[in-house]
Amino acid sequence: MSRRFTPKVVTANALIEGDVVWLTEDDRWTRTMSEAELIDDEAHAEIRLLDAQRQADVVVGAYLADARAGEDGPEPTHFREAFRTRGPSNYAHGKQVEA
Amino acid sequence: MYSYTDFDEAFVRERVSQFRHQVERRISGALTEDEFKPLRLMNGLYLQLHAYMLRVAVPYGTLNPAQMRQLAYIAERWDKGYGHFTTRQNIQFNWPKLKDVPDILDALADVQMHAIQTSGNTIRNVTADHFAGAAADEIEDPRPVAELLRQWSTDHPEFQFLPRKFKIAVTGSPNDRAVTKAHDVGLRMVRDASGEPGYEVIVGGGLGRTPMVGKVIRDFLPKADLLPYIEAVVSVWNLLGRRDNKYKSRIKITVHENGLEKIRDLVEERFNALRPEFGGVDQTLLKEIEAQFTPPAFVSKPTDAYEAARASNAAFRSWTDTNLAAHKADGYAIVSISIKKHGATPGDATADQMRVMADLAESYGHSELRISHEQNVILPHVHKSDLPAVYAALRDADLATANIGLVSDIIACPGMDYCALATARSIPIAQEIATRFDELKLEHDIGPLKIKISGCINACGHHHVGHIGILGLDRAGVENYQITLGGDGTEDAAIGTRTGPGFPAEEIIPAIERLVLGYLDLRSSPEETFLETYRRLGMEPFKAILYPPEDKANAA
Numbered sequence: 207m208s209r210r211f212t213p214k215v216v217t218a219n220a221l222i223e224g225d226v227v228w229l230t231e232d233d234r235w236t237r238t239m240s241e242a243e244l245i246d247d248e249a250h251a252e253i254r255l256l257d258a259q260r261q262a263d264v265v266v267g268a269y270l271a272d273a274r275a276g277e278d279g280p281e282p283t284h285f286r287e288a289f290r291t292r293g294p295s296n297y298a299h300g301k302q303v304e305a
Numbered sequence: 306m307y308s309y310t311d312f313d314e315a316f317v318r319e320r321v322s323q324f325r326h327q328v329e330r331r332i333s334g335a336l337t338e339d340e341f342k343p344l345r346l347m348n349g350l351y352l353q354l355h356a357y358m359l360r361v362a363v364p365y366g367t368l369n370p371a372q373m374r375q376l377a378y379i380a381e382r383w384d385k386g387y388g389h390f391t392t393r394q395n396i397q398f399n400w401p402k403l404k405d406v407p408d409i410l411d412a413l414a415d416v417q418m419h420a421i422q423t424s425g426n427t428i429r430n431v432t433a434d435h436f437a438g439a440a441a442d443e444i445e446d447p448r449p450v451a452e453l454l455r456q457w458s459t460d461h462p463e464f465q466f467l468p469r470k471f472k473i474a475v476t477g478s479p480n481d482r483a484v485t486k487a488h489d490v491g492l493r494m495v496r497d498a499s500g501e502p503g504y505e506v507i508v509g510g511g512l513g514r515t516p517m518v519g520k521v522i523r524d525f526l527p528k529a530d531l532l533p534y535i536e537a538v539v540s541v542w543n544l545l546g547r548r549d550n551k552y553k554s555r556i557k558i559t560v561h562e563n564g565l566e567k568i569r570d571l572v573e574e575r576f577n578a579l580r581p582e583f584g585g586v587d588q589t590l591l592k593e594i595e596a597q598f599t600p601p602a603f604v605s606k607p608t609d610a611y612e613a614a615r616a617s618n619a620a621f622r623s624w625t626d627t628n629l630a631a632h633k634a635d636g637y638a639i640v641s642i643s644i645k646k647h648g649a650t651p652g653d654a655t656a657d658q659m660r661v662m663a664d665l666a667e668s669y670g671h672s673e674l675r676i677s678h679e680q681n682v683i684l685p686h687v688h689k690s691d692l693p694a695v696y697a698a699l700r701d702a703d704l705a706t707a708n709i710g711l712v713s714d715i716i717a718c719p720g721m722d723y724c725a726l727a728t729a730r731s732i733p734i735a736q737e738i739a740t741r742f743d744e745l746k747l748e749h750d751i752g753p754l755k756i757k758i759s760g761c762i763n764a765c766g767h768h769h770v771g772h773i774g775i776l777g778l779d780r781a782g783v784e785n786y787q788i789t790l791g792g793d794g795t796e797d798a799a800i801g802t803r804t805g806p807g808f809p810a811e812e813i814i815p816a817i818e819r820l821v822l823g824y825l826d827l828r829s830s831p832e833e834t835f836l837e838t839y840r841r842l843g844m845e846p847f848k849a850i851l852y853p854p855e856d857k858a859n860a861a
């Protein structure tokens with residue numbers, strides 16, 4: 207009946223630096239998307255989002271982003287999320303050089 | 306230029322100290338993000354895609370060298386060594402850390418700057434003609450009035466919870482370089498029949514989702530009535546403006562929904578009630594402000610060295626042809642420093658470049674700098690005999706690009722490289738267009754052409770008023786770029802018209818190239834500009850160039 211659920215990751219920005227972070231299965235915030243927990247159950251995704259939103263002293267603006275399973279772990283499906291794994295395209299700043 | 310009074314100083318310091326405590330409480334967890342967000346926005350701090358962003362107000366685009374050096378210092382100490390000048394004459398720092406922001410705000414306060422009301426539903430930084438106080442065509446320097454508006458609007462108790470943001474632009478010249486017709490209120494100085502200067506008041510302009518050219522609500526407003534009249538406009542909108550739907554909340558929609566006549570009547574009524582209450586205090590204040598904007602002591606000296614350098618140095622001549630504007634004082638020129646080197650990010654300046662510009666302003670420019678809404682930096686008062694030295698210093702700092710007003714002098718908003726609201730990137734498109742036309746070596750032949758790019762419908766890149774406007778959209782998960790033609794941000798303001806279907810990222814540069822090369826064939830003479838050709842011929846020939854029949858066949 208309902209459409210197939212697109213797998214998700216929980217993502218946010220770190221409170222102090224604003225850097226992009228993802229929630230891991232063991233409840234850490236990682237700066238590398240491939241280490242994130244890929245969630246393919248809708249109910250579980252909602253719970254994980256609530257888990258994330260409770261951590262207001264660590265992250266800002268948690269949300270669920272579409273993702274797919276890649277060779278090394280979750281990968282972005284949309285270009286906005288892909289940019290968030292790298293940083294801006296006009297300078298070598300952000301994750302593309304800090305990772 | 307205006308110097309803070311003790312009151313201003315105490316006010317700004319107090320706000321920094323409040324924000325320092327708010328940040329501490331946020332970091333300790335005492336404040337949630339929902340509680341903190343409005344507080345940080347009141348202080349110009351946004352969260353973008355990869356980091357926080359601090360938007361610092363440059364009131365009416367005017368800076369002194371000490372302020373420019375402090376911006377350089379902030380860029381180096383707390384950011385990544387550069388700053389981004391915006392279409393609202395502000396500067397944005399793209400990488401501050403939350404814990405450092407109070408220190409940055411203190412550093413700004415040290416040079417009488419702040420980030421207050423650069424966000425939120427308030428009256429934003431008042432913008433002005435970037436040639437203010439210098440332009441040959443100017444009736445009066447509009448900055449004292451801009452400063453008066455700034456003081457009146459800052460923390461104005463009635464206007465801290467407006468239906469939406471409110472933007473005012475002011476120009477002292479009949480030739481509008483401040484895009485006054487695309488602002489909530491635009492003020493354009495004109496003279497009445499007796500030669501008295503006053504303001505044409507324009508209301509309800511704006512770009513964004515519903516672009517509208519502002520309408521004249523008052524043909525001529527005596528200067529002395531300005532503040533009560535503007536207060537009347539804002540307060541009428543404050544009551545009528547819609548708070549139920551943010552897409553319908555700006556004054557342009559209020560004017561559209563109620564009709565200009567009704568708004569005009571309400572404003573006049575309110576104005577008549579308000580005017581006696583001001584009792585002349587605003588005019589006393591204005592007099593004091595005006596005293597701080599006295600023109601510099603212009604000198605008179607020969608310009609032979611300038612003429613000689615023009616004759617002997619082709620690169621210098623080319624730069625003077627494009628980057629200078631007519632100054633009101635004999636022997637002087639207004640210098641536009643392009644921070645749009647081909648392939649660079651429009652509006653970005655490194656800390657070193659900021660210092661060079663500050664030094665030049667100090668040595669040769671009566672210590673004045675301006676930021677233009679076109680994202681360049683202006684030295685408003687340079688004697689022509691000093692231009693060869695200024696040029697040489699700019700060249701050494703990679704700041705001597707001779708492209709003001711040309712195809713590579715592109716306005717581009719930060720787009721999806723930084724902005725959380727973006728639907729596509731704009732910076733790389735600007736970089737590639739500029740690089741391509743530099744390769745073609747045609748830009749001087751093409752002549753005046755304004756390309757403006759926004760990364761979403763909010764139109765911070767002013768694409769609606771670009772001769773060629775480009776809007777980046779997300780079409781089914783792919784970046785797609787829509788073209789508009791015929792926009793104009795001057796006193797003849799016009800909103801551009803969409804050409805047709807958008808182009809994917811890899812096709813937009815060739816499309817722009819086709820369009821501009823096509824114009825070269827269409828123009829009646831080398832003197833006819835792109836905009837003039839478009840106005841003469843209309844959309845059809847340009848459409849035919851953009852969408853050649855074989856492409857249509859392929860696309861099917």
Ligand code: SF4
Pocket residue numbers: 718719720721724725726727728759760761762763764765766
């Ligand atoms: S136009 Fe859109 S993408 Fe560009 S800066 Fe404004 S909000 Fe961001």
